[in-house]
Amino acid sequence: MDSVSPPLLVKWEIPSPEIIQAGVILTDLDSALRQFPQMIEEYLFQTGTPEGFPKFVALHQALWKQGLFCYVPDGVRVELPLRASTQIVSGAGAVFPHTLIVVGQGAEVTLIDERYSQGNGSSDAVVSDEMVEIFLKPGANLRYVHPQQWAPSVTELFTQRVLLDRDAQFFNVMVTLGGRLTKGNVETVLSGTGCRSELLGILFGSGSQHFDFHTLQDHQAKATFSDLLYKSALKDTAKAIYTGLIRIRKEAQKSDAYQANRNLLLSQGAQADSIPILEIEADDVRCTHGVAVGPIDPEQEFYLMSRGLPSTEAQRLIVEGFFEQVFKRIPLDSLREQLMAEVTNRLSSVHPSTSSG
Amino acid sequence: MSVPLLEIKDLHVQVEGKEILKGISLRVEKGQVHALMGPNGSGKSTLSNTLMGHPKYQVTQGQILYRGENLAGLKTDARARAGIFLAFQYPTSIPGVSVANFLRTAMKARFGEAFQPKEFRKTFKAAMAELGIDEGFATRYVNDGFSGGEKKRHEILQMKLLKPELAILDETDSGLDIDALRTVAEGINHLRGPELGILLITHYQRILNYVQPEAVHVLINGQIIRSGGKDLAHELEAKGYAPYEVLKEPPKEIVSK
Ligand SMILES: Nc1ncnc2c1ncn2[C@@H]1O[C@H](COP(=O)(O)OP(=O)(O)OP(=O)(O)O)[C@@H](O)[C@H]1O
Ligand SMILES: [Mg+2]
Numbered sequence: 295m296d297s298v299s300p301p302l303l304v305k306w307e308i309p310s311p312e313i314i315q316a317g318v319i320l321t322d323l324d325s326a327l328r329q330f331p332q333m334i335e336e337y338l339f340q341t342g343t344p345e346g347f348p349k350f351v352a353l354h355q356a357l358w359k360q361g362l363f364c365y366v367p368d369g370v371r372v373e374l375p376l377r378a379s380t381q382i383v384s385g386a387g388a389v390f391p392h393t394l395i396v397v398g399q400g401a402e403v404t405l406i407d408e409r410y411s412q413g414n415g416s417s418d419a420v421v422s423d424e425m426v427e428i429f430l431k432p433g434a435n436l437r438y439v440h441p442q443q444w445a446p447s448v449t450e451l452f453t454q455r456v457l458l459d460r461d462a463q464f465f466n467v468m469v470t471l472g473g474r475l476t477k478g479n480v481e482t483v484l485s486g487t488g489c490r491s492e493l494l495g496i497l498f499g500s501g502s503q504h505f506d507f508h509t510l511q512d513h514q515a516k517a518t519f520s521d522l523l524y525k526s527a528l529k530d531t532a533k534a535i536y537t538g539l540i541r542i543r544k545e546a547q548k549s550d551a552y553q554a555n556r557n558l559l560l561s562q563g564a565q566a567d568s569i570p571i572l573e574i575e576a577d578d579v580r581c582t583h584g585v586a587v588g589p590i591d592p593e594q595e596f597y598l599m600s601r602g603l604p605s606t607e608a609q610r611l612i613v614e615g616f617f618e619q620v621f622k623r624i625p626l627d628s629l630r631e632q633l634m635a636e637v638t639n640r641l642s643s644v645h646p647s648t649s650s651g
Numbered sequence: 652m653s654v655p656l657l658e659i660k661d662l663h664v665q666v667e668g669k670e671i672l673k674g675i676s677l678r679v680e681k682g683q684v685h686a687l688m689g690p691n692g693s694g695k696s697t698l699s700n701t702l703m704g705h706p707k708y709q710v711t712q713g714q715i716l717y718r719g720e721n722l723a724g725l726k727t728d729a730r731a732r733a734g735i736f737l738a739f740q741y742p743t744s745i746p747g748v749s750v751a752n753f754l755r756t757a758m759k760a761r762f763g764e765a766f767q768p769k770e771f772r773k774t775f776k777a778a779m780a781e782l783g784i785d786e787g788f789a790t791r792y793v794n795d796g797f798s799g800g801e802k803k804r805h806e807i808l809q810m811k812l813l814k815p816e817l818a819i820l821d822e823t824d825s826g827l828d829i830d831a832l833r834t835v836a837e838g839i840n841h842l843r844g845p846e847l848g849i850l851l852i853t854h855y856q857r858i859l860n861y862v863q864p865e866a867v868h869v870l871i872n873g874q875i876i877r878s879g880g881k882d883l884a885h886e887l888e889a890k891g892y893a894p895y896e897v898l899k900e901p902p903k904e905i906v907s908k
Contacts, residue, residue, distance in 0.1 A: 591743070594745050596706070597739070598745070599727040599728040599731065600727055601813065602732045603728055603756060603760050604760070605728065608728075612745065615745055615747025616746075617747070619747055
C-alpha cells in the first residue's frame, strides 16, 4: 500500500519530576526505539495475534509508524494520572500509530490517552489503523482511559490487546465519539490466576456514524474476573453493532465473567445490534450477559417535562444519566466534564444527513 | 366574579382507544383544596395525567380551562411552567440523574431568568430539612431505589421548590407511616395559601384531618357521581363505595363551592 501520511502529533505529559526519577518512561515510540531498543523489541507485537480484524492488524504490523511508549518499573506506584494524546494534524491519507504500555510487578498507574483531530472540522479523508498493546505483570494495576474524538472524516480501525498476568488489575474506559466509521476490537486476555479486569465503553453516534465493536474476554487461568459494560446512544441514522465474546477455558475454573451492552436509540433511523457469544468450557464458573436496545422511556421524559423541562432538555438529562454510570468512573474531573459537554454538544447539534462520498 | 383557577367541563378521555373518563366537570378556585376519592381503576390517575398533558391520554370531548385558558394546545412542559404540578402516584426513576441536578434544572425551567443559581444550594437544603429529608438525598439518583415514603417526600420537595399554583396530589398519602404522613401533610399545609389550588386524590379520609378540604368528590367508573363537604369522606370510609356503584346516571351538574 502506497500511502501518504498526514502528520501525526504524539504528545505526553508527566505531572511531576519524581515520576521520571522513579524510572517511569512516557515518551513517543520513535524516541523510545532509539533510547530503549531492547525493551521495545521485547514487547512490541508480543501480546499475541489478535483474533479480530486480521487484515487490519496485518496492515498495521507492516506499516506501523509513530505512537506512544509507557513503562512503569516494578513496585512503582504513580498517583497522579499520566496524560498523552495522539492528534491528526491535517491532510488526507493513512496513519498507523502504535501504543505500547508495560506495567511492572506490583506497579500502579493511570494513563489517559486521547485521540483527536486538530481543527475538528477537517474534511480530509484519513484512515487510522492503530493498535494498543498492554502488558500487566503480576499484581500490576492499570487504569487506562481512551477518549476518541476524531474528526468526522476519519475512518478508525482500532485494536487493543491486553495481557494480564497473575493478580493484575485492568480498568479500562473507552469513549468513542468521533470518526465516521469505527471498527474496534478490544481483547482482554486473562492469563494469570486471580487477575481482574473491568471494561467500560461509551459510544455516541450522530449523523451517519457507524460503529462495529468486538470485545473478547478470554479467561485462561483460574479464579479470574471480568466485567464489561458498553453503552451506546445513537441519533439520526447512526448505527452500532456490538459483538461480545466471553471465553472461559477449561483451566479457568472459579472464574466470573459478566457482559452487558445497552443501547439507547434517540431517533427513528438509529439502529443497534448486539450479539453476545459464550464459549464456556469450565463448569464451575459464573457468567452472565445482558442486552438492551430501545428508545428513551416515554414515562421518564414525561416525568421530567412535568417539571417544566422542554423535551430536548429532558432527553439531554436522560442521556447524561444513561452515561453517568460510566462517566463517573473517569478518574479526572476536568476530562469527565469535557467529555460530558462534548456528548451534550453532539446531542443537540443538527446533522445534515449526508454521506460525504 | 374572578376566573376559576381550574375548570373542567364535560371531560371525556380515552387511553389506547378505551374511554376512561366519561364526562367530568369540576371547578377549583384559588386557595381551595378539593379531595377526589374513588375506587381503584375509577380514573383518578387518568384525570391527573390528562391535566398534566400526558401524550397517551386523549381528550375526545370537553375542555380543561386553567385560569380561563384552554389547555388543549399546551404541552406538558408548558403546563408545568405555567404553574401546574403533579405529585405522581408512581414516580418514575431516572438512573444516573442526581436529585440536585434534576431539581436545579427544573427550577431553572420553571423560573427562567428569576432563578438564582447561587441561592439554589441554600433553598434546596432548607427545603429538605423542613421535610425531614436526609442531605445525602441530593446525590442519589431520581427515584432510583427510593422507598415508597422517600418517593412521596421527594414529590412534596419538588412541589415546595417549584411553587405551583395548581397542585394535583395523586395519592401522596398512600404508603406513608404515621410520622411521614404528618410531615407530608404539614408540607402541604405550609404551601397552602390564597394563590394555590389543590386537587388531592386519596383513598383515606385520614389525610383530610390534616389538610382540610373545601369539597370532596366521588369518582366512580369515570364519572363524578357525588360532591359534598368533608363529611362525605367519613361517610365513604364507613360505607365504602358500594352504595354508589349502582348509580348509573350521575347528577346533571355538580357545582362545588
Ligand atoms: N397508560 C395506560 N395504559 C392503559 N390503560 C390505562 C392507562 N392508564 C389508565 N389505564 C386504565 O384506565 C383505568 C383507570 O385507571 P386509573 O389509573 O386512572 O385509576 P385510579 O382511579 O387512579 O386507580 P388507583 O386507585 O388504583 O390508583 C384502568 O382500567 C386502567 O387500567
Ligand atoms: Mg391512581
